[in-house]
Amino acid sequence: MKFGTKAIHAGVEPDPSTGAIMTPIYQTSTYVQKSPGNHKGFEYSRTHNPTRNALQNSIAALENGKHGLCFSSGLGAIDAIIKLLSPGDEVISTNDLYGGTYRIFTKVFAKYGIKFHFVSMDKPETIEKYINENTRLIWAETPTNPMMNIIDIQALAAIAQKHDVILGVDNTFATPYLQNPLDLGADLVMHSVTKYLAGHSDVVMGALVVNNDKLAEDLAFIQNSCGATPGPQDCFLVLRGIKTLHLRMERHCQNGKTIAGYLRNHPKVDKVYWPGFEDHPNHEVAVKQMSDFGGMISFTTVGDKQEDAMTILENLHYFALAESLGGVExxxxxxxxxxxxxxxxxxxxxxxxxxxxxxxxVGVEDAEDLKNDLAEALSKI
Incomplete structure (x- = not known):
């Protein structure tokens, strides 16, 4: 099944009671049982919900994985991963990563005796010196947030397998449309579903995908026991968003290329970080493991002045100044x-x-309007 077909059909079946083509929103907290324990797989919606099950199956299929689990946020998903560990265990993480991930590692779990090493992963072989008998997890983002660094997933996977360490990859920026870490040897994939998978800035959610049955069982136990699960309405919205993921990502990539090229040629712009440039660090790795380069870009201006950045941000119009990413806008x-x-x-x-x-x-608007928006803002500095 090709990706576009998978996005629309995988994991989703017509409602057996009505034939509804869209998965119903099972807005219920509990389920009637014929006798104690006779619940046909559904007893309480923290544990299982039909709408959430459909979404979990869909996301697993997109990542070519066996098991999908959804959480109330991306950080809720990361929280579940670290709860697999015990005091004294160690994690090797990329040193360029989302601030919320850094915060939960250092401010929440470090005080429980889990040790985190933040290191550059541009050359994966250099991380082996940090691996010891306590290492349990290697954590990577690629492309990274916000420097767009590219990490060789296949090379990391070889190291993780050599030392019997779990490799987790945050695939939020690339999405399963551009990159499939499980196919490259990763043990688990994390998504902030809030971003591209949902795609419309109206949901907060996270997801994990794994192939290993025991790992899935352990994560499902944490999901149910700790309760960071999404509601059925949000699951329905993400199921709807996924149906156009391939179409949206095509436009995000097209616009990203246009805007990255425009910025690189602008006289007031200094550095532009976008993995599609041939001189971007590890561009050849991006070509190998990604099918395109996405719509995320970072840049600095000539002079590298914070006040210039503030002026630009305050004068953009179509580029709305806001947290998050990956929406159509x-x-x-x-x-x-x-x-x-x-x-x-x-x-x-x-x-x-x-x-x-x-x-x-970079959203899916007309690229010329986005270029003009940037031109106007840059003219203010």
Whole structure:
């Protein structure tokens, strides 16, 4: 089944009671049982809900995985992953990552005795020196947020398998339309479903996909026991959003290429971070493991002044200044004070995340309008 067909049909069946082509919203907290324990698989909606089951099956199919699990947010999904670990265990994470992930690692789980190493993964072989008998998880984003660094998933997977360590990949920026980490050897894939999978800035949700039955069983136990599950209305909205994922991603990629090229040729723009450029670090890896380069771009201006970044952000119109990304509408943000404010400045600067960096989530509007919007804002500095 090709991806476009999979996005519309995989994991979804007509409602058996009515034949409804769209999965119904099973807006219920509990289910009537004929006798104690006789519940046909449904007893309480924290544990199982038919709408959520359909979505979990759909997302698993998109990632060519066996098991899908949905959570109330992307951080809820990451929380479940770290709860697989025990005090004394260690995690090796990329040092360029979403601020919320850094925060939950360092401010929540570190105090329970889990140790986190934040390291560059541009050359995967360099991480082996951090692996010891306590290492349980390697955590990667690719492309990274917000520097768009590319990490070789297949090379990381070989290292993880060699040392019997779980490899988890945040695939939010790429989506399963552009990249499938499980096919490259990863053990689990995480999505902030809030972003491209839902695609319309109206849902907050997370998801995990795995192939290993035991890993799926352990994560499902945490999902049910800790209760960070999404409601059926949100699941319905994501099921609807997924049906156009392939169409939206095609346009995000087209517009991303146009805007990245425009910015790179603008006299007031200094650095542009977009993995589609041939001179982007590890571009050849991106070509190998991705089918296109996405609609996420970061850039700085000549002079690298924070006040110039603020002027640009305050004068954009079609690029709305807001948290999040991946919706049909274009968004802009200032990572240093918004999405990555929880990361200490000295740590941010190590990966190039300066106070003047602007991150763009390029939407599906007309690219000429987006270029004109940027031109007007850049003219103010």
């Amino acid at each position: 274009s968004l802009c943000g200032h990572p240093a004070s918004m999405t990555h404010a929880s990361i200490p400045r000295e740590e941010r600067l190590k990966v190039g995340l300066t106070d003047s960096l602007i991150r763009l989530s």
